[in-house]
Amino acid sequence: MDIKTCPDEKTLSLLLLGKLPELQAEKLEEHLLRCDDCASRSETIIASDELTNAIQAPELARLPQLEE
Numbered sequence: 001m002d003i004k005t006c007p008d009e010k011t012l013s014l015l016l017l018g019k020l021p022e023l024q025a026e027k028l029e030e031h032l033l034r035c036d037d038c039a040s041r042s043e044t045i046i047a048s049d050e051l052t053n054a055i056q057a058p059e060l061a062r063l064p065q066l067e068e
């Protein structure tokens with residue numbers, strides 16, 4: 001993935017939920033540090049009910065936590 005390419009909102013949501021593969025997540029996180037547009041978009045997603053609902057969804061709660 002090109003770091004200069006902005007991810008779509010679904011990809012951002014998956015990143016914020018910690019559901020992206022580690023390699024992809026690392027690249028996106030680096031992109032967010034450099035891209036004000038994506039940073040503000042991710043804040044909007046964090047603030048949205050949709051993400052909150054997704055986090056609280058039972059099927060997500062049962063997924064194993066990926067640490068480190």
Ligand SMILES: [Zn+2]
Nearest residue numbers: 006035037038
């Ligand atoms: Zn971006």
